[in-house]
Amino acid sequence: MAIATEQPGVGAPHGGTPLDPHAIRAEFPIFRTTVHGRPLIYLDSASTSQKPQAVLDAVNGYYREYNANVHRGIYEIGERATEAYEAVRASIARFINAPDVHEVVFTRNATEAINLVAYTWGRRTIGQSDAIVLTEMEHHANLVPWQLLVQEKDGDLEFIPITDEGRLRLDVYDVLLRLRPRLVAFTQVSNTLGTINPVREMVDRAHAAGALVLIDGAQAVPHVPVDVQALGADFYVFSGHKMLAPPGSGALWARRELLEAMPPFMAGGEMIREVHLRRSEWNAIPWKFEAGTPDAAAAIGFGAAAEYLMALGMDRVRAHEHDLIAYALDTLRAELPQLTLYGPPAAERGGVVSFNVPNVHPHDVAQILDRFGIAIRAGHHCTMPLHERLDLAATCRASFNVYSTRDDIDALVDGLREVVRIFGD
Amino acid sequence: MDDLYRDYILEHYRRPHNFGVLEQPTATYEGANPLCGDRITMMLGIRDGVVAEVGFTGRGCAISQASASLLTDEIKGKPVDAVAKLTTQDLLDLLGIEISPARLKCALLSLDTLEHALAESGVAPARGAAS
Numbered sequence: 141m142a143i144a145t146e147q148p149g150v151g152a153p154h155g156g157t158p159l160d161p162h163a164i165r166a167e168f169p170i171f172r173t174t175v176h177g178r179p180l181i182y183l184d185s186a187s188t189s190q191k192p193q194a195v196l197d198a199v200n201g202y203y204r205e206y207n208a209n210v211h212r213g214i215y216e217i218g219e220r221a222t223e224a225y226e227a228v229r230a231s232i233a234r235f236i237n238a239p240d241v242h243e244v245v246f247t248r249n250a251t252e253a254i255n256l257v258a259y260t261w262g263r264r265t266i267g268q269s270d271a272i273v274l275t276e277m278e279h280h281a282n283l284v285p286w287q288l289l290v291q292e293k294d295g296d297l298e299f300i301p302i303t304d305e306g307r308l309r310l311d312v313y314d315v316l317l318r319l320r321p322r323l324v325a326f327t328q329v330s331n332t333l334g335t336i337n338p339v340r341e342m343v344d345r346a347h348a349a350g351a352l353v354l355i356d357g358a359q360a361v362p363h364v365p366v367d368v369q370a371l372g373a374d375f376y377v378f379s380g381h382k383m384l385a386p387p388g389s390g391a392l393w394a395r396r397e398l399l400e401a402m403p404p405f406m407a408g409g410e411m412i413r414e415v416h417l418r419r420s421e422w423n424a425i426p427w428k429f430e431a432g433t434p435d436a437a438a439a440i441g442f443g444a445a446a447e448y449l450m451a452l453g454m455d456r457v458r459a460h461e462h463d464l465i466a467y468a469l470d471t472l473r474a475e476l477p478q479l480t481l482y483g484p485p486a487a488e489r490g491g492v493v494s495f496n497v498p499n500v501h502p503h504d505v506a507q508i509l510d511r512f513g514i515a516i517r518a519g520h521h522c523t524m525p526l527h528e529r530l531d532l533a534a535t536c537r538a539s540f541n542v543y544s545t546r547d548d549i550d551a552l553v554d555g556l557r558e559v560v561r562i563f564g565d
Numbered sequence: 566m567d568d569l570y571r572d573y574i575l576e577h578y579r580r581p582h583n584f585g586v587l588e589q590p591t592a593t594y595e596g597a598n599p600l601c602g603d604r605i606t607m608m609l610g611i612r613d614g615v616v617a618e619v620g621f622t623g624r625g626c627a628i629s630q631a632s633a634s635l636l637t638d639e640i641k642g643k644p645v646d647a648v649a650k651l652t653t654q655d656l657l658d659l660l661g662i663e664i665s666p667a668r669l670k671c672a673l674l675s676l677d678t679l680e681h682a683l684a685e686s687g688v689a690p691a692r693g694a695a696s
Contacts, residue, residue, distance in 0.1 A: 501626035503601050503671065507569060519601055533602025533624065562570050563627075 159452060159460040165543040167192045178513035181551045186331050186359060186492050186539030187517050188381045191441070195384055198444035199437045210436050211410060211427070225436050228443030229426070235446040236357075236376065237367040238393050245392040245399070245426040246439055250358040251281040253377035253392035254325075256429060257354060258285040260402040261375075262323070268294045271321040273351070275300040275308055275337075276529050277330045280522045282356045286325065300326070302529065306333035306483040313342065317349035324351045328360035328371075332523045332537065333483035334465070334492035336364065343372040352398075358382055362541060363461055363490040365454035368393055380442040383449065384541075388435045389442035399425040406431040449542075457542055461491050464540050468493045468549045475553050476560070482535060494521075494537045497556065500563045502536040508562060509555040516552070569662050570627065578627040583637035587620040592685040596678030598670050603629040607637075607678040611686055616640050616648055621678075626671050628664070633675035635659045640679070649683055650691045651676065 165171050168190045173180050182190060208218040210225040233241040247253040262285075266272065272286050276299050290297055298321065300313045308326075317324075324346040329336050339355060346353045354375035360366055362383040368376045375398070380389030394402075404411050404422055408431035413421045422428045449457065466486035472479055472495065482494045497505050502518035509516055517537040520527045527534065538552055590608035597604045603625030610618030619637045623630065639659055640648045656676045657664060664672045680690035 501601075501603075503626040503668070504570070504628070507668065524599075527602075533604070563575065 156453070156456060156459075158463075159456045159542065161460060161543060161545045164192075164452070165545065167194070168543050169193060169196070171543070175513035175515075176511055181512070181514040181548050183538040183540070183544070183548060183552060184515045184517050185362070185541035185544065186382070186521075186537065188387065189362060189384050189541050190543060191384055191386065191445075192448055194448050195386070195441045195444045199386060199441040202437045202440045207437075209433055221436055224440050224443075225434070228439050228446075231443040231446045231450075232391055233393075235366070235450060236361070236378075236393060237369055239369060240396055242425055243393055243396055243399060245394070245429045246434060246442075247377075247390045247392055247429075248388050248435075249379040249381065249390040250356060250377045251285075251379075253390055254282055254354070254356065255285045256392055256405045257375050257377070257394070258289045260405050260429075261398065262286075262289045263293070264403060265322055266290065266293045266295045270295045271298050271316075271319045272296070273298045273300065273313070273316050273319075273321045273324045273346075275326045276302050277306070277308070277333060277335065277523065277526050278325075278327055279331055279356065279358070280524070281358075282325055282327060282354075283525070302333075302335075302526075306330065306335045307488070308335075308337055308342075310338070310342070310345075314345065317345060317351070320349060321346075321351045323354060325354040325356070327356040327358075328366075329357075329363060329490040329492075330483070330523075330526075331359045331492065332494055332521045332526055332535065334489035334494070335484050336360075336488050336490050339371050339373070347372070359490065359492070362449075362457075364458050374398060380438065380445060383445055385442040385445035386435075386438040388438035391442075392429070396425065399429070402429075404431070405429050408432045410434075452542060458490075460542065461540055461544075462486060464544055464546065464549065465489050465491070465493065467546050468538065468540075468552075471549055471553055472556075476556055478560070479556070482530065491541070492537060492539045494535045496532070496535055497559055497563070500559060502534045504563070505536050505556070505559050508559045509552070512551065512555045512558070514551055514555045569664075569668075571662060574627060574631045574660070574662060577631035577634040581621075581630055581634035583620050583634065583641065584622065585620050586622060587618055590618075590620075592682040594678050594682040594685060596674055596681060598625070598629070598674055601626065601671065603671055603674050605629065605633050605674055605678045607633070607675070607682045609679075609682050609686065611645055614645050616643055616645060621675070625674070626668075628660075628668055628671040629674045632656065632660055632672050633678075636675045636679060645683070645686070645688050648679070649688050651679075652692060 170190050206217040206220040208221040210222045229244050232244050298316045301309045343353045352374040355373045357378040361378045376393040381387040411431040480496045506518035587608040591611045592609045595606040605623035608620045621633050
């Protein structure tokens, strides 16, 4: 087990034998696709990741061999589906080092997991003038649910500002904690700047001030080793689709006593133990929060993705991506000095490089890169307040995953040269 | 290779025509595509049923800004009734480039904004987008 004060993923990583991204890439069928007659260069993994053959096979295998509703059928394939579905819970628990498999609640994605917490724990806990502390770098998914909650309860939102380099202002955080907030909710890794936040330190300070902590791990789980016990979090949420799994899969992890005290989120089948016409009793956790027939195929793909990443080793994944980010920052600075790059140095960054080409709108950059088969994100990446803080309408974002290579970055540089050539001065 | 970024489009983007603020507009409207951050403010000076003056300001992608430049050239000096009849296809013809579905909103922002400005002047545009 990790030392409690160690910050996973921050600093120069030491991952043992390096990953071979070319061998990994061969396991992702999409890279046989061509775009405008060129091989696909996919640099939008922070938006959604590509899927390896192992995940496609797992999903396909469920549909072809044992498609049945989970937790219902008293017959061979129904039992097999239930067993596979619950085995995913164990894989996910191992993936984030959850102490208890029943603390893993399946959701459609991180957004649904945050809404679950806001609507159950939040509505029961937050009252008039109660504060929730967020940050200026949150994805809209970790902002808007809290806006709705405090509007309903007449509570308050406070925000930890960022420095120009994209780090959280922990000095201001300390001041905000004096307001005795009920909850601190923040992203482990920024989807726009790539900043890896000092989670453990922030969690300790929140707990000392009497607040619970929710970590948005959507951009962390694909890139850095995650150990929810070492992080000390109370709630941890993430999506499957950014970590090689199908969309429609995701999870909330929370400590057992929190989950047990929380009322149900959605109501219907599966989440009940007994139903009478005028009252019902809830199922045990985690099923209390899993109303209705789940997307079992997506869940089974989720488990396959977690197993795939664990087999690669998340330390090695982090080391590979650290190498790519360092290479990308160095190469872009050297080859295209006119670019504006956003965010902290490579050692504090996960999977993302955001930039602007002077006098060229990000949409035009993305459109020209597309002609070369290069996919990047252009826009506000669901962080409009962060863009407002940086006084930017939009940015370009290149983001990586296990299958990304230095060749992808070289292709990006060539494509950006063409952007500069077309738009001139 | 570039059908989209033709020289005249880039020229209109770099040095847009009719870019600037009117001193006494009879109608002003600010339009935006919040998703991409394109922004255009269209100002009209309508006298005796004619668009006597037109100006715009804004920031955004090459397509949205070139489109506003070309459109303001097109409507200057024209009777309001004729301007109100402009269609989506008329604007795409003005641009003269193949616009992909993802960029249609960029191309049409200028026309949308113009229609809102016309509606402010009590002229109902033919496309009805400003309703």
